[in-house]
Structures are given as structure tokens and as C-alpha cells.
Amino acid sequence: MPLTSMPEPPFSDRLVRALADARRVAILTGAGTSAESGVPTFRDPGGLWERFRPEELANVEAFLRNPALVQGWYTHRREIVQGVEPNAGHYALAELERLLIERGGEFLLATQNVDNLHQRAGSERVVELHGNLTRTYCHACDRTATPEEVAALAEDGTLRCSACRDGLLRPDVVWFGEMLPMEAFEAAMDAAARCDVFLSIGTSGVVYPAAGIPLVAAEAGAFVVELNVEPSAMARQMTEVVIGPSGAVLPALVEAVAARR
């Protein structure tokens, strides 16, 4: 019989042990985590910024200058995320949370993603650093918009609030130049400062202040891991860099951790 050889996992045994022994785990995810669900990333080729630069669309000035264009871009993206499913990486992170909580540990997943896929995969301890695309509110009166309002274009091609009549509707996301939701950001910083293991998954690490969160964990002495298809801007500050697609690597990693316990 031919000998079958197991392919080497892309992560170290030391990482599996660190996660199996960890009492506190903190995680930061970015657009790469949803790539295998079919949600385009921002900065990869074919990504969301290929036709428009971020400064052109993801800021309030662009929105007020050309609301129909910006609202249309978000309508398109809302349709994308409503038509996709969480991938095996999202489910593995929900499983990792259950493993940690079962043994009385602490867990926090801070996501930059606005696509709701972690929650749909069953993750419970999630904070949204950049908001959520599935929520919409009125720029003028702050009221949350109904699904009907989000589907009804006014004569000028814009989405308007039906309560105050004139207000433009905007997605509940964080644009450039806007503050992150303070409670979510503080929870993420606190978890990073206290964790034993920190995983930074599928993010280019160029957008601040989120990109500073793994560095807080590194400075506090945690085992800090990057998982990405290529090394990011933060790779040199990591204890370990795992190269591979998160939808394939995370299930293997979580399975190895569960087997070790």
C-alpha cells in the first residue's frame, strides 16, 4: 500500500498549543474573512475600490455631493451581502468562541466588516468597529430607516426619509473622518490588552485606528498571529504569520485546537 502523507498545516504546533491553553482570546477580522463568501474586499484586485477610490465614496462630503451615487453603491453592496452565506472560516470562529466559553475563558471578536456574516454564523461576542451595512438611518433626523424606505427611490434618484421628508438616508457604517463607535472600540482595545492569543484575520492593516488593535496585544505580550493570503502591513509585528485563505485555514486550526483539549 502506498504511504499517504498528510500535508503540512500552514500553522505551527506552538500556535495550536497556545490557543488550546489560552484563557483569553481576542480577534480582529477584515474583508479577507468574507472573501470566500463572495464579498469583494476593498483593496485586492477586483475589490470594491477598483473603480472608485475610498476617498471618493466612503466619506460624508462625497455623500452630500453625490448622494445617489453613494447610496447606489451601498444598495449594490447590501444586495451582495444579502445574497451570500457565511463561509467555513466564519463558522470556525463561532466554534472557537464556544470552546473558549465552555471552559470559562474570555473571547471577543472585533470586526471591521459591515456584512453581518459573523453574527449569521453564530458568533455572539462580536463588536462592530465600522458599523453594519444592513442598518440605515436618516442623516438629518437620525431615525432608523425601514426596509421599505431603503427600497424606494425618490424622483431625483436618492433615498429619502419619510418622517422628516427631506433627510438623506445613509448606511450605518463608519466613513473616513468619522469616529468609531466608542463602546465597540474600547471593548476591542481592552480585549487586546488582556488576551493570551490575538488573531488578526484577513485585514490589510492600513486603516486606523482598527489597525492599531493587534499592536496593543503585541505590546502587552500576547501571542499575536496574522492569517492572510499574503503578509500585510502589520506582518513584522506578529509572533507568527500564517499564509492561506481563512475559509480553509481556520477550520483546520480550530479542529486541531479542539483535538488538543
Ligand code: BJW
Ligand atoms: C484574505 C483572503 C482570504 C483576501 N483569507 N485573507 C494617517 C495615519 C493614520 C490614520 C489616518 C491618517 N490619515 C487619516 C487617518 C484616519 C483614517 C485612516 O486610517 N486612513 C488611512 C487609510 C490612512 N481613519 C479614519 O478616518 C477612521 N476614523 C478615525 O480615525 O476617527 C478619528 C478622527 C476622526 C476625525 C478626525 C480626526 C480623527 C475611520 C475609518 C473608517 C474606515 N471605513 C471603511 C469603510 C466602511 C464602510 C464601508 O464598508 O463602505 O472600512 S474603509 C474600509 O477599510 C472599510 C474596512 O473595514 C477597512 C479596512 O479594510 P480591510 O478589512 O483591511 O480590507 P482590505 O481590502 O484592505 O484588505 C483585505 C485583506 O484580506 C488583504 O490583506 C488581503 O490579502 C486579505 N485576503 N482574501 C485571508 N481568503
Ligand code: ZN
Ligand atoms: Zn429624517
